[in-house]
Amino acid sequence: TPPHLLRNFCIIAHIDHGKSTLADRMLGVTGIVEDRQMRAQYLDRMDIERERGITIKSQAVRMPWASATKEPARPEQGGVRPEGSPGGLRTYVLNMIDTPGHVDFTYEVSRSLAACEGAVLLVDAAQGIEAQTLANLYLAMENDLAIIPVLNKIDLPSAQPEKYAEEIAGLIGCDTADVLRVSGKTGEGVPALLDRIVEVVPPPVGDADAPARAMIFDSVYDTYRGVITYVRVIDGSLSPREKIAMMSTKATHELLEIGVSSPEPVPAPGLGVGEVGYLITGVKDVRQSKVGDTVTGAHRMASTALGGYKDPRPMVFSGLYPLDGSDYPILRDALDRLKLNDAALVYEPETSAALGFGFRVGFLGMLHLEIVRERLEREFNLDLISTLPNVEYQVRLDDGSTAEVTNPSEFPTGRVASITEPVVRGTILAPSEFIGTIMELCQSRRGTLRGMDYLSPERVEMRYTLPLAEIVFDFFDALKSRTRGYASFDYEPDGEQEADLVKVDILLQGDTVDAFSSIVHRDKAYAYGVQMATKLKELIPRQQFEVPVQAAIGARVIARETIRAIRKDVLAKCYGGDISRKRKLLEKQKEGKKRMKMVGSVEVPQEAFIAALSQD
Ligand code: GDP
Ligand code: MG
Secondary structure, eight states, rough: GGGGGGGEEEEEEOSSHHHHHHHHHHHHTTTTTTTGGTTTTTTHHHHHHHHHHHOOOOOOEEEEEEOOOOOOGGGGTTTTSSSTTOOEEEEEEEEHHHHHHHHGHHHHHHHHHHOOOOEEEEEETOOOOOOHHHHHHHHHHHOEEEEEEEEEEETTOOOOOOHHHHHHHHTOOEEEEEGGEEEEEOTTTHHHHHHHHHHHHHOOOOOOSSSOOOEEEEEEEEETTEEEEEEEESSSOTTOEEEEEEETTTTTOOOEEEESSSSSEEESSSSSTOOOEEEOOOOOOOSSTTTTTTEEEESSSOSSOOOOOOOOOOOEEEEEEEEEGHHHHHHHHHHHHHHTOTTEEEEEEEEEEEEEEEEEEEEEHHHHHHHHHHHHHHHHHOEEEEEEOOOOOEEETTTEEEEEEEGGOOOOOOOOEEEEEEEEEEEEEEEGGGHHHHHHHHHTOEEEEEEEEETTTTTTEEEEEEEHHHHHTTTTHHHHHHHHOOOOOEEEEEEEEEEEEEEEEEETEEEEEEOOOOOEEEEHHHHHHHHHHHHHHSSSOOOOSEEEEEEEEEEEEEEEEEEOOOOOOOGGGGTOOOOHHHHHHHHHHHHHHHHHETTTTEEEEEEHHHHHHHHH
């Protein structure tokens, strides 16, 4: 397809604002999926995705759309409009590139945006715009995409299109009349939206004769076909059987198949300037085909890669341990398998005195952590314990040595000169009545207010700098509960800052329990220590002797509880009478012991660790 007939766009929307439903409707309206084949959320493929109703991996779909001719008459053709009479219909090719909707996947969002010339800003007409959408809208505007504002769900009785059209018009600087109104459910307004896309999204431009350059905006592992790489061609062209090279690694592969999704994969004779499609090379690991990388021809290589490539960088770390120690090899194989499909997943083996053999795993964020854990448990039938998630700290000691700490129990010994932690730029959107309570919350999380704007008299956008460690666990829940669910939140990494952080250890009878060591702000160390000591006192059964539970910073104890000794032996009850009963009791005790872990001379049931590690 020649570039002037191509339109590449994406849909920016908050979760639940109806992106998948609208995408389905577009497949129906353009006729590429017949009604009887249509199943809800056609494009959301992964099971977890479907169940949670979120989009994890981006997808691209090619749709034909016949629209009134929008091109000017061409002088070289004698002023005659191409194909037919003025205003006649001609068929355009629309490529819809789906974007993930969660903060953990911001980098993937930025790459999908870079593959488009236009973005549909989809907003629920009963909800208004949310922080996540706003962040992605700004990203799209920075990338100079044409923005098409659309209010969705206008069929809902609670829809307030007038009110929200004004909000959106104010944000992007358009007229309220330019805000389209659609219903993905009934289909109303969808053909008009497709026409608008043809009209306002610029056709791609690129140099057809230059060496090929295509940007990878997604890469997924398929059990049967290996890695499927989604690309947008910028310059030149790609064709089947040619040799391609990845510009970040210079690795070369043969193109076994090249095609377009419509929405099922269809092989194509090639992809030219502006076109979007998939490549299959037979590689088995998504790391060989990284999002953001540039694909070029191996025999005629481009001299410079496309900009914007970044290695995925884990932000949150947690220890993962099998509940049953003998499952360790299964966990190792499972992680190796998942890695094929997830370039952002990093891990290395670690051992814990309390939890045994496991892995320290790095994630993009908390949702990523949950998804990985759920897939491990579901697809590989594993029962896992995960330690409290933490961020990565840079520690500098007085002797000048430095260390990157992703596991608090591996904190270096020696006098600390400084510690830095990652911070984020957070955006909160909320009704203005909640400003006070939000400020209070952010202050308690060591946040700094950077600015505040009113979207309308009732809605405010607040911008904060916050330590990542303070928002990874429960910040979003706390924000939701303080604002009766009305606030939305988004963040992006914003470098590092020095902070007064200390490592708090938890000790049982003088021995450190490594799984409970944590790096916290000095002001919060005492609270953490007391909380953990109290929890453990409740969870660990009495022993034959008294067991002190302590929290300490270095050698300084900051909190202490005591588990008192039991007085009687279990066997004392049986007076030596019934020997079989005695044996039974002993056996029971032994069984219980299997799931006990020894910390020094203290027996701790594994359940106690699990309970203490679970957040409530
Ligand atoms: P996504 O998270 O943005 O992909 O949103 P979905 O397409 O999964 O839709 C979220 C919910 O809104 C689902 O329950 C849909 O049935 C519903 N929904 C989507 N579009 C419309 C619409 O136009 N009207 C109404 N009434 N409901 C809609
Ligand atoms: Mg969806």
